[in-house]
Amino acid sequence: MAWRGPTYRTVDGERIDGVWCHVWRRGDFRGEYHVDDLVLYADGTVVCGEGMDLPGLKRLLDAGRLALTPPDTPVRVDDRSKWESRWGEPRTPESFLLEVADQVEELNGRPTAARRCWDAAGRYAREPSEANRELLRAAYLAVPQHLRVFVLGDMDLQDRPLRILLTDVGAHVDGDGPLVTAEMHERGLDYFRRQAEAIAAAEQRRAALHADDPVTAGRATVTSHQGVYPRGWPAEPGLFMLRNEFPAPIAYGGETYASVLHGYWALSAADPADRARIREAPSGRDAQERGGGVVRREGWTGLRLAVMADLLRAKFTQHPELGAVLLGTGDARIRYTGYSDSPFWLDEHDDRGRNWVGRLLELVRSELALAQETQGISQTQGNHQTQGIRQTWGGQGTQEPQGVHITE
Known part of the structure; x- marks a missing residue:
């Protein structure tokens, strides 16, 4: 299930941006499920057959009137350990509600849970104190459970650098993963330091390439x-x-x-x-x-x-x-x-x-x-040239030299 967009609705002349995804909604009569669009807007309004807010969406999910997968979808079984698994955790109604709330943040241009996790990781890499480590733990756990494996956008390591940093030295990652050492912690910190350097370099290059972009918001359309x-x-x-x-x-x-x-x-x-x-x-x-x-x-x-x-x-x-x-x-x-x-x-x-x-x-x-600016420059240059001629030929009030015509 993926979010798609853009879409929007207009309220009192104001455009409210939104996104949408597919869910399965149970009919009122036969009780059968059918695919429907769940539309989410920046003001937190949810529309799926009817309009509601986020608590209303929770009530529909709890009552089974909305499902996140087709009811007859077989349950995926992953026999591998959590450390070796390449899959995210299953999407649950609880984690989906966190994802919906995160989408509202993104629609409003505010930091998402993933962004806050990255910021916390960067802060911990710069200053690896226990307090910053606990802030990183809280930020990681705030990411919807089924999306944590993708939070770093790293197809190879996935979220393993985070899981290593959040595991105490001498303990196994996720209980069945590798035994964490101080060297592994240092490699995890170095991972985020290198990412921060790469991001800073990319932003510096983008600033140079986009140097002619307006620095302030323009007038309304x-x-x-x-x-x-x-x-x-x-x-x-x-x-x-x-x-x-x-x-x-x-x-x-x-x-x-x-x-x-x-x-x-x-x-x-x-x-x-x-x-x-x-x-x-x-x-x-x-x-x-x-x-x-x-x-x-x-x-x-x-x-x-x-x-x-x-x-x-x-x-x-x-x-x-x-x-x-x-x-x-x-x-x-x-x-x-x-x-x-x-x-x-x-x-x-x-x-x-x-x-x-x-x-x-x-x-x-x-x-x-x-053209207006060029004309103004030309007039200014003409005035400066005229003043220069006057100063060269004797200053104020002197007779103009023969062959020089000065236009006021």
């Missing part, structure tokens, strides 16, 4: 929704200016288009007569309807992203007031939604949505910011 205005455009359209159907004349390729949609669909047409008819459409959506029914120019699929990017650049550079609206979104992710465009351009909730308009808007925004 901006969503550009499609809208309908039968009585005309609002006096302050706001973020609707980002829409491709927003009327903003664009000069591009020797022609003028009334909106991005006019330009995009006209340029997609193979026949010049169709292009003219699309260009003259009364609105952007009319242009889209006209363009959607004509023969496409050859290779359009490979050209369309570049054309859309060019049209968006033209729109926001030729209309500075629109460029200011786009820059006003800061570093926010832009979701472009709607019901008239193809999923290729929109941010849909399934894997069809590519959000290419939103992504291109973010690209153009970055280009506008760069």
Whole structure:
């Protein structure tokens, strides 16, 4: 049984992330078990036929209304000693409840039992005191019993380094394993020291490779929704200016288009007569309807992203007031939604949505910011050069040298 995801539900406009797994649920009438989805959310809500919390899940497991394996599954028999066994302990309702609680921690971005065990092992390796050893023991036992063998992610040694460290010198590991010596303890400590060094080196390398990642959280996502205005455009359209159907004349390729949609669909047409008819459409959506029914120019699929990017650049550079609206979104992710465009351009909730308009808007925004900064640098450098000329030729109030023109 494995957890799958992602999934989510929305509560009061807030997205609550979740994961799900298969369980076997007993029917109310015949008493037969059938496979069902158990969905777990970050707020601790569990849904399996009905909604419940973690205590409610425990009651269903205790009553036998939910099972973790098919009822007719044969019990696995492992005759080997615990030390030699390669299997984890059986999953029980009690250990499953610990696993569910651990999943809630992970969904909320908090340390899981496995992470806390690793941290305790690292602390004990750095300072091998008896107090830290007891903290490690508590952290290891907090890992769900059926998952302890996998807690280190080591396919060869599994959790044996931990079990050795938690066994007293002179005692047998698990009662039937090897006799623990001081040298074995030292090797166990060295195992975690080497792991800590490897993790530190990997994090240092990742920090160098990801040095251009933002160090703080960006602004909240901006969503550009499609809208309908039968009585005309609002006096302050706001973020609707980002829409491709927003009327903003664009000069591009020797022609003028009334909106991005006019330009995009006209340029997609193979026949010049169709292009003219699309260009003259009364609105952007009319242009889209006209363009959607004509023969496409050859290779359009490979050209369309570049054309859309060019049209968006033209729109926001030729209309500075629109460029200011786009820059006003800061570093926010832009979701472009709607019901008239193809999923290729929109941010849909399934894997069809590519959000290419939103992504291109973010690209153009970055280009506008760069142009703005470059212009500011150029102005600053010009002012410094002017001041330098004044100082070179006699300082304040002196006559400018012949052939040097200074622009304020």
